[in-house]
Amino acid sequence: MIDSPPDSDDALALRVAKRDKLAFSMLYDRYARAVYVFAAHLLDPNEAEEVVQDVFLRLWNKAGQFDSAKGVFGAWLMQIARNRVMDALQKRNKQYRQEVLDEVDELLAQIPDESNIEQMSWERQQQHALQLALAQLPEDQRRAIVLAYFGGMSHTEISNSLALPLGTVKKRIALGVSKLRKALQHINPLATTPEKASDAKEKE
Amino acid sequence: MTCEHIRTLLAETALVNEANAANNPATMAEVASHLATCADCAAWARENERLFAMLPMVLAQVSEVQLPPHLKAKVMQSLEATSAAQPKRPTRGWAWPQFNANLWRKLGAAMLMLMLIATFGWALQLNSALSQERALRAEYANLLTFQQEMVLEVVDSPKANKLFLRSAQTDSTAYGKVFVRADLPHVVIMAARLPIPPAGLVYQMWLMRDGKYDMVGVMPVNPQGFGLIVFDADMNGPIYQKALLVAQPAGTNNPNAGTFIVAGER
Known part of the structure; x- marks a missing residue:
């Protein structure tokens, strides 16, 4: 140990x-x-x-x-x-929640500054990689993740909010999470478990 | 369920907060059961959790919002309050306390607490004493003796000096007071809840002044257990150090030769 x-x-x-x-x-x-x-x-x-x-x-x-x-x-x-x-x-009411989640989504869509990555700590490099991956996610996947994590919304609530079928919402979240995992794996491949073949087949 | 199915479920449900996850307990139980036996999936789930925990860190990286500098002091203060409210862990042995502000703050708080407890106790005692005094006066009012005016002059005066008498017997609730007034020679002694004296005995009242006891009278006791002695001392406002009501044969000239009924000491 x-x-x-x-x-x-x-x-x-x-x-x-x-x-x-x-x-x-x-x-x-x-x-x-x-x-x-x-x-x-x-x-x-x-x-x-x-x-x-x-x-x-x-x-x-x-x-x-x-x-x-x-x-x-x-x-x-x-x-x-x-x-x-x-x-x-x-x-808080629904309108308030929509507004604050829009702001968070906009912030997370920003492409981070690429300079000085080598000088960053490992933790900071991971955050940078995640920030980049979030910014590069398709907008609908990032939006679903923001609503779920930062809004605490259930899949059904997200489905209603985005006027999308429940299955589509689940798929977007799963795809988005998978991409974020891969971004971290790139920084520290030893830290993650091997992805299954199903992950490799994922398409946007 | 296969690992693939579990990981799909984890990916779908990982971002759903606990309250929502609880809406589907059967699925969550199945996932938990699988994670308990599959190390790969458990590691996969932990990696997801780590990723999600980084989302607020990423938000903090892109946000311009700054942490208020004063907040840390507030948080640390709340720790102090929490620590003070919790019982201390027992320590092995004792050591001289190091000088530090926290220790003295704690000592100060402890002293304040002791003072509050003492004040509260004193207030309770005072309240009890006042209620007993009111009861004594009520008893006396019923007697309507010729001594009433003299008694009231002493007992009701704000200048009255009182010596409290407590029961000397563990199974008795008898009590009393000795009243004197600085500008008068009158001395009033009242007692209540007294038992009827045993056959052959009387209640002799002994007062100590300047280290010497004097027997100032025999206290008669009415059927309600109330007794009263009124006499004039040889000076205004005598100060008695001790007072004893003793059950003893009439004429006994030793205060210690008998059973103490009530006693008080200044």
Whole structure:
């Protein structure tokens, strides 16, 4: 078994579970902006502050529940953040949700700057690759992913919202996700499991 | 279900939040069952989760929204509040506390809590004492003796000095008070819930002044257990350090030779 580096997310989460405020502070510095931006774009700045407080207070109180064998820390924390944001977003009206999701979709459609990629950390390179892949996704696939992930909408809701058959929505999401996976695989092929033949056959 | 089918389901459902996923528990249970036994698909699912967790990170990369600098201090403060509200973990052994602001803040909070508890306790005691005093006055009002005017002058005066008498017996709720007034020689002693004295005994009232006990009178007890003694001291506003009501044979000249019924000490 390989021990995590002392400043890895997993190691810091373990220390937070033992009430280590320095470790908590380091995790805050890594993830707070992403949580805040996520909430601020979908809700408002004041509520985004509340979300950050709630999410990190939950981290402080529940860090012991994180199990690195079941997944990465960032996914665990972002799932907490997403649940909190979705709860608040569901209370807003449909028009509001449409508008904020349009804005997120537009932002994610931007092609990232290609300079200085070599100087980026591995994590940053992965984010860059994902950003590029999102921007290059066909608009309908990206839109379906944005509605599902950032809007917390069910496939049926997306189907109604886009006036598309349910099967088409599912297919768009599956295709979009598959492409995003491949983009990450390109950056770190060892990190992903071999794709099945079915993935290779996927066509846009 | 085949791995291919599971991965199609995962791809379709992975972006659906938990509340929506719960709408199809049978499918989710089937997926969970497969993931528990298929390491490849489990790794595939974890990779999906990692990818989705990166979506907010990507949004943060393209967004111009900045994290408010003051927010970290607020979050850290909320941790302090949470930590203070939770019980401390037991420590092995004891060490000199290091000087740090957090420790002193916690000590300050603890002191404040103790003061509040003490104040609350004191208020309860005061409330109890006041209600008992009202009960004593009510009892006295029923007696309508010739001493009434003298008693009221002392008991009802804001200048009254009181010595509280508590039951000396564990199975008794008897209580009383010694009232004096700084500008008068009158001394009023009231007691209530007294048991009837055993045959052959009386209740003798002993007061200590300047370290010396004096027997100031025998307290008669009415059928309701109320007793009253009124007398004039040799000075205005005498200060008594101790007071004892003792069940003993009449004429006993030793306060310790008997059973203490109520007692008080300044």
